[in-house]
Amino acid sequence: MPNQALAPQPIGRFAPSPTGELHLGSLTTALASFCHIKSLNGQWLLRIEDTDTERCDRQFTEQILIDLETLGLHWDGDIIYQSERIDIYNDYLSSALRPLTYGCQCSRKDLEQYWAQEEQNRLVNDTSQGSPNRKRYPRCCIKADLNRQEHKLRIQLPDHRIGFNDGIQGIQWDNPQQTLGDMVARRQDGMINYILAASLDDGLQQVTHVMRGLDILPMTTAQISIMRAAHLPTIDHWYHLPLICHPDGQKLSKQNLAQPIDTRDPSQLIATALQLLQQPAVDQDTPTNMLKQAIAQWDNTPLQGKQQLNAPH
Secondary structure (H helix, E strand, O other): OOOOOOOOOOEEEEOOOOOOOOEHHHHHHHHHHHHHHHHOOOEEEEEEOOOOOOOOOHHHHHHHHHHHHHOOOOOOOOOEEHHHOHHHHHHHHHOOOHHHEEEEOOOHHHHHHHHHHHHHHHHHHOOOOOOOOOOOOOOOOOOOOOOOOOOEEEEOOOOOOEEEEEOOOEEEEEOHHHHHOOEEEEOOOOOEOHHHHHHHHHHHOOOOEEEEEHHHHHHHHHHHHHHHHOOOOOOOEEEEEOEEEOOOOOEOOOOOOOOEOOOOOHHHHHHHHHHHOOOOOOOOOOHHHHHHHHHHOOOOHHHOOOOEEEOOO
């Protein structure tokens, strides 16, 4: 009887940016990704996405780790810190991704002036075309052959539709060039773009399942494009969770001053997050036993097609 190739073990991840402590929104993402991948007998990796040296703080990283352990959300393997992997990202920008990248010296002011002039030209010429897509970089520098080390680096994203099946939001189609244009892959000061680093790390860590917030959905086709261009394995399964919102519809986020979680009663916090994720109730117990029960009965179905969930008052 021929040997059948074993399917790779499912690998998920939680990848917080330590620009603040965990709040209820980021906790539900952590809990959902943990329970989901463990329900598939997979590994749950922890990656600290701290490339933004201006906003990230080590004390927030330490508090995130303490909170996860207090809640029984124990990760597999070593923690990866993106701030320690800048050379890896730069190696890819200088090798596999080099044909797609170019130096750019345009400032935000330059681009504002460019688009203002385009708008003026459109009015003068009385064209029937709509307003230009200001999200797309107009490629002023693509043929300038600027020094790659002295300027910001842009990466060309493909100008065609890419589709993928999202296990929560359904079939998705997007054109990354129309949505994001030639995005900045590395700033002039050397800071690496979030989605570039996430794309490379997901491929290098052989992540198979990504469960994250709906706010990242518009970047997904860009991520697929970068992973393909870097010759890395792409993600098998995508899941974009509904956003946790205040009753007024505003997203719960650090930018909106969401309150950090209080882990003095971790069991109640887990129960609240599971209820918010519309999962079956679990018995009030230790975090470890509650998570075992939550894993055993994990179900994405109640979340499917939903774009937001209302946080408790």
